[in-house]
Amino acid sequence: MRVVLAGGGTAGHIEPALALADALRHLDPGIGITCVGTERGLETRLVPARGYELELVPAVPLPRAITPSLLTVPGRLAGAINAVVNVLERVQADVLVGFGGYVATPAYLAAKRRGLPIVVHEANPRAGLANRLGARLTEHVFTGHPEAALPKADYIGTPLRREIVSLDRLSMGDKARSWFGLETDRPTLLVFGGSQGARSINEAALAAAPALRRAGVQVLHVIGPKNLVEHEPPPGDPQYVLLPYVDRMDLAYAAADVALCRSGALTCAELTAVGLPAAYVPLPHGNGEQALNAERIVRGGGGLMADDSELSPDWIIRNVLPMLHDPERVAAMSEAAARLGRKDADIILARKVLEIAR
Template sequence: MHSAAAKNISSQGGPVSAAMSEVKVLIAAGGTGGHVYPAIAIADALRETYDDTDILFVGTKDHMEWETVPKAGYNITSIWISGFHRRLTVKNLIFPVKLVTSLVQSLRILNRFKPDVVISCGGYAAGPIGWVATQKGIPLVVQEQNSYPGVTNRILGKNAEYIFTAFKEADHYFPIEKTKLAGNPTRKSLTAIDQQQAYKNFGFSQNKKTLLVLGGSGGAKSINEAMLHNIEKLHDEMGLQIIWQCGKRYYDQLRSDIRPQAYDQLLLKDFIHDMPAAYEVADIVVSRAGALSCAELALTGNASILVPSPNVAGDHQTKNAQSMVQEGAAKMAPDNELKDMLPSLIGKVIHDKNKLKQMNNAAKSLARPEAAKTIANKVFELAKQHNP
């Protein structure tokens, strides 16, 4: 255990007591990058704020957190749980068994780790862990990424000590006296990259315009179809350097369809691990409008064309995109019209230096780089109360 006094933190949570002992924080998040990456950003902020912090993640073995969290330098354990399908499926028949099992596993994890605070960032694993934590009297903090909160966080919010939202629209779904608009936690590493090195990482020229295409961690069918339909126009006619993240499920088929080796300025990727460099070289980004994507585009100051997914609860991606468009940071394209609109939308912006600069500045004005630290401050405040 470190003997050094805790580092001073901002006025939102006040300074941590110098006599404060080890703080144990359990973070439940999983399923998608939209849940996992904000959770990692919070964990980073906790460690930066106070050296003597013991952090454990809880997730599921068959989702991205099982690989992503250890790569970020944190321990993770699992519970057996999955989503409940709205139609009758075989998976639904064993859901009650999974739920009971996950509650028992959650109790064991909490009894063994003995956290001072539990943080829910949403996803399947957060439900059982968060519910059992509140039954045991362990303080719970909820971090909600979207304008329309997920079912898990809506349920947990009723018994949470604090709820941190990223969009003011989400406040309507939680007890107002517990809710604070903080923004989405983002990774500091996204902006810690040298521009010249970033271009070198991708083998691109700084004298050419670069298009970055993102469909989320799993890829996006409509974005991939639009790119496939327009690849010659974008690459050959417009002369763009292109980084295209298509998702694992689409990668093999797209490699076969387009033969990337025929395009010397195209990098087709199933997943981009070096996102700081990708954002740095991008002049414009085509992306889904998930909460994490919008937060990262704001932090990095990237101009974007947002394509809201039509398959999300409460149509929250459209609301996310509209907030970016209203501020002048992005253009928006309907999912079913992207194939026809894509070249025109990109062409109107990417070679207009003044327009790009306006969009860059507008995006940066929406950034909340202190979101993770704000949440970390309150977590430590709760920890002091729970374990004085």
């Protein structure tokens, strides 16, 4: 069997696709898997690193407003569709699974042209343009959010890496903290802004560093691979560990008592799967899906939420610091977050894909 996966741009599209690929290979070791992406996305690094074939096709971003660039879309889209058709024919694909992003639109249309079964997975409560199109072309639509507004969709959760869903944070905590050079017996805050980092979170956390240190809190702060900071916290105790990127996010989650982060669909799915409470700061741009992701967790008792404009060092000191000094509250929030998590979406979707393809 040959499966083609289409999803690119951000880790939120790519990681669920790769989690599905791992699950498919677990169920059928002889399966052929090809990922389709564009040269501008993280897939150029993430997909080969996980051992999967990557085919690149032209990116066709669709303008959000009527501009002269809109006139160039049909021609560029036709070229991208033809490029995906060539991939589908060359690998003799049996099914196409799309996760959204620039590459998904031509992929759905190419699969429709070829008469292939199409499977759509939408992680967000509000689907992007590509997945709204894909959902019109198939009856096989699955979502990672129970309130996703797509017709005929089945809620299964978001496929996640096995090292995340199998993580036992309590038993791994000491080892994980040692891995990052942290002490094993201090309250620990994990700060990150998704795969690219977040400037407002970086600045607020760094400005709060002296107060956190005085309160005995150690920090693991992932600033993002392309982000720079003007003033790093000076060496001292407790530790403030500043890293550009972390490949082992499972260990970062295990090291932490509380997270301060954005609320993208993948982040929320991973934190609830591992039961890590968080203070969420939704991205202020886009269609508001990050706020919807966080609202569900906050309602369930697994986190706090602040508007990006509200976030400040003082907000962290007033809201996050008391959590870190209240182990009973952290434990209750951890249990609440875990109740909202789904750990089996990768296997569920893999079985669905194999059934549909057959």
